[in-house]
Amino acid sequence: MKNHSKSIICVNVICLIILVFSSLCYADDQNIFLIMTIDYPPYSFLLEDGKVGGFCSEILIETLNAMNIKNYEIQIVPWARGIRSLEVGKLNGLCPMQKSAKRETFTWFPEEPLLIAQYVFFIHKDNKDVLAYHSLDDLREKVIGIVRGFKYPEALWALKKKNNFDEVSKTEQNYRKLAAKRVDYVCDTYVTGMYYIRKLGLEKQIMVLPADAPIDSFNVYIGFSKKRVQQVFVKKFSEQIRELKSREAYHKRYELYYGVKK
Numbered sequence: 001m002k003n004h005s006k007s008i009i010c011v012n013v014i015c016l017i018i019l020v021f022s023s024l025c026y027a028d029d030q031n032i033f034l035i036m037t038i039d040y041p042p043y044s045f046l047l048e049d050g051k052v053g054g055f056c057s058e059i060l061i062e063t064l065n066a067m068n069i070k071n072y073e074i075q076i077v078p079w080a081r082g083i084r085s086l087e088v089g090k091l092n093g094l095c096p097m098q099k100s101a102k103r104e105t106f107t108w109f110p111e112e113p114l115l116i117a118q119y120v121f122f123i124h125k126d127n128k129d130v131l132a133y134h135s136l137d138d139l140r141e142k143v144i145g146i147v148r149g150f151k152y153p154e155a156l157w158a159l160k161k162k163n164n165f166d167e168v169s170k171t172e173q174n175y176r177k178l179a180a181k182r183v184d185y186v187c188d189t190y191v192t193g194m195y196y197i198r199k200l201g202l203e204k205q206i207m208v209l210p211a212d213a214p215i216d217s218f219n220v221y222i223g224f225s226k227k228r229v230q231q232v233f234v235k236k237f238s239e240q241i242r243e244l245k246s247r248e249a250y251h252k253r254y255e256l257y258y259g260v261k262k
Contacts, residue, residue, distance in 0.1 A: 033072035034091040035060060035222070036082040040171060041195045042257040043096045043220070046076050055257040056096050056114050059250075060222060063240050078169070079149045089227030097223040098151045106226055110238035112245070113219035115254070119153055121209040122186040122193050124178055131184060133211045145174040145183040152187060153216035172196055179205045187215065191258045 037044040037057060044054035052074045064072050077085075086094040087106045099109050123131050132138045139159055146152060148167040166183050168174055174186045175196045186193065190208065197206050224234050244250055 031071055033064070033069055033093075035072065035074045035093040035095065036077050036085060036091050037074060037095050038079045038082060039076050040096065040192065041199070042191060044076065052076055055253060056220065056222070058253060059114055059241070059244065060093075060095060063237065063244060066240055066244070067236065079147075083149070086223060086225050089225050091225060092228050093222045093224045095222035096220045098218050099221065100151060103223065107223040108226055108229060108231055108234040109221050109223055110234050110241060112238040112241040113221050114241065115220050117189045117191065117218055117220050118214035119187060119216045119218070120190045120193065120211065120214055122175070122178060122188060122197075122206055123184065123209045124181055125205055125207050126181070127184070128207065131209065133185075133209050133215075139185065142184040143182075145177055145186040147171055147174065156187060156215070172200070175200055175202060175206060185209070190214075 037052060037054075039045055040054075042054055043056045044052060047053045057074060060074065082091075082094045083103075085091045094107075096114065097103065097107070097109075103109075121133050131142070136155060136159060139156075141164075143164045143166050144156070145166050145168065148169055166177065168177070171188065171192065174183070174188070175193075177183045178186050179200070179202050193208065197203055222237075224237075
């Protein structure tokens with residue numbers, strides 16, 4: 001009788017462990033670990049076969065596979081839809097993201113970021129002797145191209161009342177406007193800007209504005225929904241990312257996408 005009771009207890013414990021582990025990741029009936037990202041090369045973009053590629057997407061796929069999470073889906077959506085879906089718990093994760101006080105109210109951020117990025121300014125080469133960036137005063141009453149819904153350095157928003165911020169829905173539009181001299185500056189991460197300049201064949205028209213230092217450096221994360229993912233899963237994910245970043249393959253992939261050694 002005692003052995004029978006012990007067997008029942010053992011089975012119950014095993015079932016409980018399985019149930020808890022499952023709940024770490026999934027919160028819908030279909031048991032799909034849903035991640036949304038944006039069309040933001042070279043971080044993430046849609047491939048010709050309909051799959052999602054890019055540096056961050058490949059890192060996510062490799063990490064999820066290492067954690068034995070096979071039933072996942074990565075979708076490309078507009079940023080505004082992605083951040084709303086994350087807030088209300090319609091997806092498990094959103095990438096790429098930056099931390100903010102508001103986002104942390106509904107998002108778990110891993111301790112380990114996917115990478116570190118830098119914001120810089122891009123200008124038309126015809127204005128290289130006219131435009132500068134040594135301080136915020138150089139930007140006053142200039143037209144600065146930004147993407148609607150994206151998070152930018154706080155210092156930039158301090159100029160909002162005295163600047164004409166030209167907002168677009170897609171990053172590519174900023175560089176077309178800059179080439180046509182419809183904006184003075186485009187604020188973007190260095191790697192994204194260089195990607196679009198090469199893609200659009202604008203190397204002879206657009207350049208990175210030399211500066212004493214980047215406008216800002218920041219960590220790039222995948223953010224997890226507090227309504228769908230438990231914190232213990234986020235900790236395990238962070239540990240796996242840290243281990244992955246110690247490998248040579250991570251550094252080679254970084255160099256492949258960003259053109260610089262990590």
